Amino acid sequence: MTRRPSPRPVRVLCSALAAGALLTTAACSDGDGEDVARAAAVARQTPTPSPTTTLTEAGAKTALITEADIEDDWAQVTDSEVATWHDTMVIGTVDADDFLTGRTDAADCQRLLDGLYTDQLLGKPSGASALRGFQQDDSRLLYQVAAYERSDPQESLAWLKTLPQECDQFTVTDNGEKRTVQVIETSLPKVGDDRVGLRVTVKGTADGDPVTLTEDVAAVRVGNDAITVTAGGFDGDEDDSVEQAVKLGTQRLKDVLAGKSPAASPSEIE
Structure with missing residues (x-):
């Protein structure tokens, strides 16, 4: 059997x-x-479903922060006003004689100033992008959400992290006027996949009077997408507002990429 x-x-x-x-x-x-x-x-x-979606133009706009997301009395301005926000204090040629390695370090510092002027610290976005500007007295805050799927935002973040050492202090010359630039590292909330914070101060003159421009800079990577924030002016630092923008803005971007609607107000984010 x-x-x-x-x-x-x-x-x-x-x-x-x-x-x-x-x-x-x-x-x-x-x-x-x-x-x-x-x-x-x-x-x-059966493929494993992706936890995120590709950032679209509509999604980038939805991920932008609002006035309610940042502290103090920031007021949103129009896109046409933002287009005129290129600060002439960061225009000029970096003096290579300030550096031990000369042209190499000078090129990195020049790249920083050019990125601040063009609002492209992480390079030109290769996908969807959106900008929003806010103003408070003489200070300005510019917030950007962008996709870099055909480039490498991590490489740009790694480069930014080297600047407090490579560009600690240097001189820039514009039309015969010399300005002193300092770069230091600042702390950010531990959000996103990677992040970097900087404070850039530019000392020079305006209308014959000595002035100091202070710009707080932040960049946060979320996958192949990133947010960048620049805020400041002649009134001093804006690190609190930048930290708030980074914290809530990163969560908004993550919500959009996950196909969710961002929280309507900061109180809805734990």
């Missing part, structure tokens, strides 16, 4: 697959195992 094969191997296989949520209870029967093999094959062919 031919003995019926023991059902134990099938039960063991079914138990393991059921633990991985690959089969239904009906498939884990004492049958010949065909349903088990078929279900396992289907499970292997």
Whole structure:
């Protein structure tokens, strides 16, 4: 007499697959195992759903912060006003004689100033992007959300992290006028996949009087997307507002990428 094969191997296989949520209870029967093999094959062919979506122009605009997301009395300005916000204090040629390695370090510091002027600290976005500006007295805050899927935002963040050492203090010349620039590292909330904070001060003259421009800069990477914030003016630092923008703005971007609607107000974010 031919003995019926023991059902134990099938039960063991079914138990393991059921633990991985690959089969239904009906498939884990004492049958010949065909349903088990078929279900396992289907499970292997089913792709794992992505936790995020590609950032679109509409999504980038939705991820922008609002007046309610930052402290103090910031007021949102129009896009046409933002387009005129290129600060002439950061225009000029970096003096390579200030550096031990000359042209190499000077080029990095020049890249920083050019990025501040063009609002492209992380390079030109390769995908969707959106900007929003806010003003408070003589200070300005510019917030940007952008996709860099065809470039490398991490490389740009790594470069920014080197600047407090490479560009600690240097001189820039514009139309015969010399300005002193200092760069230091600042702390940011631990949000996103990576982040960097800087404070850039530029000392020079305006209308013959000595002035100091202070810009707090922040960049946060979320996957292949990133947010950048620059805030400041002649009134002093704006680090509190930048930290608030980074904290709540990063969560807004993550919500958009996850297909969720961002919280309507800061009080809704834990």
